[in-house]
Amino acid sequence: MSETAIPPVRLRADVLAVPPYRQGATPTEPGFKLSSNENPFDPLPGVREAIAAASEVNRYAAAAMPELRARIAGEFGVTLDHVHLAAGSVAILFQLVQAAAAAGDEYLFAWPSFEAYPSLGLANAATAVRVPLAERAEHDLDAMADAVTERTRVILLCTPNNPTGPTIRREDFDRFMARVPSDTLVILDEAYREFVTDPEAVRGEEVLGEHANLVVLRTFSKAYGLAGLRIGYAVGDPAILAAAATIGIPLSVTGIAEAAALASLAPEARAAHAGRIAELTARRDALAAALRALGLEVPEAQGNFVWIPEGEGEGRIDDTAALAARFAEAGTLVRPFPGLGVRISVGEAESVPVVVDIVRAHIGASLGASLGAALAQEGAL
Ligand SMILES: Cc1ncc(COP(=O)(O)O)c(C=O)c1O
Incomplete structure (x- = not known):
């Protein structure tokens, strides 16, 4: 169904004015899905068994x-x-x-x-x-x-x-x-x-x-x-x-x-989850620290995601959409909020260096571009 299609019946104008929910794309190998704050771990064996046993779907x-x-x-x-x-x-x-x-x-x-x-x-x-x-x-x-x-x-x-x-x-x-x-x-x-x-x-x-x-x-x-x-x-x-x-x-x-x-x-599942949560929070803290080390103003990260604000000046990303596009080129999905910032979920351990590298490359490219523009303005180029 296309968003702009005209419905064949009378519907509410205020409802038609709002686009329906659209789920993001899927990542491509060897990328990661870091756009929906999901948990990268597979279900625990006990949880899988419970799912399989709940078979009375009639x-x-x-x-x-x-x-x-x-x-x-x-x-x-x-x-x-x-x-x-x-x-x-x-x-x-x-x-x-x-x-x-x-x-x-x-x-x-x-x-x-x-x-x-x-x-x-x-x-x-x-x-x-x-x-x-x-x-x-x-x-x-x-x-x-x-x-x-x-x-x-x-x-x-x-x-x-x-x-x-x-x-x-x-x-x-x-x-x-x-x-x-x-x-x-x-x-x-x-x-x-x-x-x-x-x-x-x-x-x-x-x-x-x-x-x-x-x-x-x-x-x-x-x-x-x-x-x-x-x-x-x-x-x-x-x-x-x-x-x-x-x-x-x-x-x-x-x-x-x-x-x-x-x-x-169940008690044993809770213990296993606690271990996974500890892993994810440590990974989150490491990711936030690495991004801050690049000079970014990453706010206190207490969920399973980190936030990079958009804006002019130090510590911010100048163009969130461009950063998200750079991620997408590498097959990795993050969630851009145009004009506000970009949210990156804490995913698989291997995703952390990938994220940091892409953000570093983006900052380098935009620094290079703005330096070039400034020099051109001064007539130095
Ligand atoms: C703040 C917040 N509340 C609620 C939800 C909804 O979660 P669910 O409907 O999967 O329980 C989300 C999902 O991303 C969320 O970020």
Whole structure:
């Protein structure tokens, strides 16, 4: 289906005005896919076995999934009715924004942040309000609190922030929550929580009990490497989550995803995952350090990705699209945000030197080009 095709029936003009989601291209050998913050590890053997054993696909899964919800609830010290599952945490984001914000209501988030946020309110014509990030690519929580109006129904906090990397600090979160009306839903989107190593970062399980208006979002897509199976969860007030379930399409979470998630939470799988996560965070820190050593202003990286800002002057990339094109020529995919920067996921160990080499070559080429231009301007060439 082409984006510009005229539909043969009457559809909403505001929906037609927005292009549908487009997945990036696939990498070519010997390149790497570093564009979707995926986990480079294959599923653990125990998880594979659980997937293979969940073979009753002629039946609908038992929608309540009590065993999995009880396991998650136990980790948060809450009862099972405080846990809601969906086919990916992005589905829960959608459900909650739909459940809370009607046409003309506002939902608020930092920008740049997760690319799905701006379209979450499209279906019900809620207004997306973006608050620019502060220095060091962090949430500007004071500006976000200032931006709350009578019409604000949902505030999305992404920590660590995709695509830029920094977390929200616990003390900043506490101050922010004290300014937010207690009847406004706040979603703490912790899709990358398992990769966080900063001890000062806010952690959903530590603050959930303090705020009835807070919902914590997590996913099995990233640290647990189950992106393709689509399963994520929310923890929070049962009445809020029941409203999300009302919006959600029933039976979207498959029994295969449930089995894989449960197997991922088994003690031996958790230990294996902890080892993988430690490897990935060490790799992330090494990649960020190598890019900083090239003179780039890479912000604090607390997810499974690093961010290179676009802009003029030292520490920035002058042309994100050109850098992404240079990667693509080498068969490697990264995620450009035109005018803002480029996000590079932490992938296979062998991808790290490839990334650093390509970025180094890009900086060298653009330095060469700007030096040439400056010399030409001075009439020296
Ligand atoms: C910040 C953030 N939240 C939520 C998601 C959605 O993850 P999933 O729907 O796979 O659980 C992503 C995925 O990239 C993300 O970056």
